[in-house]
Amino acid sequence: MKNERERQQLYTDLYFEKGHWWLKIWQTLVAIFGWMCVFVPIIITVTSFWAIYNPKIPHIWSYSEGIFEIKFIGILLAFAFVMASLFATSMTIIQNRRRDRLAEQWPTYNPINQRRREDTLEAFMDARFGSKEFRENTRYYEVKPEQNLDTDEIKEIYRASNLDDLG
Template sequence: MTKKSATSERDSAKVKQQLYTDAYFEKGHWGLKIWQTLVAIFGWICVIVPVVITVTSFWAAYDPKIPHLWSYNEGIFEIKFIGIILLFAFVMVWLFAVGMTIIQNRKRDRVVEQWPTFNPINQKKRETALEKFMDERFGDEEFRHNVRTYQVKPEQNLDTDQIHDLYEKHDLNDLDD
């Protein structure tokens, strides 16, 4: 076996590495398999039997052909009450899900499909132009970052829209190129 094929086999073994184990599905462990199967069957019986008794008793209240396991008026009323509560809960969840879907779709149409809202190439050119402007006005970047105190001279103060004007001037120069 060559070194290259041994390496590729090791890499494929890493990819196929199993991150969990379950003794139920391994060979052997018959006691565990029998015990877990019996517990699962018992659990399903504990779910299915009450549901069948409740459904047949509710159905028997309206159809005399069905055998009555119990026929308490309070029980029938309670089943109807729980049914109404579950129906209300279902309607509320449905309204919430539909409402959130509509909101998210509108948000996606408004925001996500407009991204990016700036041109990354243009943004980089603007940053370069601003850096050049700051270097001319206040000194190079190393000086600005390492100086302990600095007093700005009155002629160095920025006008209100000076950076905005710099960007517009820079963008117009890009159009001329």
């Protein structure tokens, strides 16, 4: 049970553990300050822009250059949004057509025969290099010259097992 719990525990965060009150207070204040740094300039800009159409709205600045710049940036962002939308839509259509032509055709391999190939290869590796557990848990292993694989050795194993034409 402990080993399974250790595998499940991928990270920890002291903020969400019991205790650590000063850390929680400090990180909460930093987060609030960060969000204020995001929202205050947005509110100032929006109210200043809105105030040119409705003078009852309180605003901090009303420079004509600033209003022109906001309009210009709005036009640029609208153009960028339209171009990104066109690109994303066209790429989606192209990829869907390509997938329909290629990927959804007859399966490229037979899963049952693929499993037989994996079992055959696993048995070969067990005989040549030791058990799977040994291979996965060894930090350093020196391959002997007679253990090296020939160029077509795996292909020959499949051919000998009548698995060479199975994809």
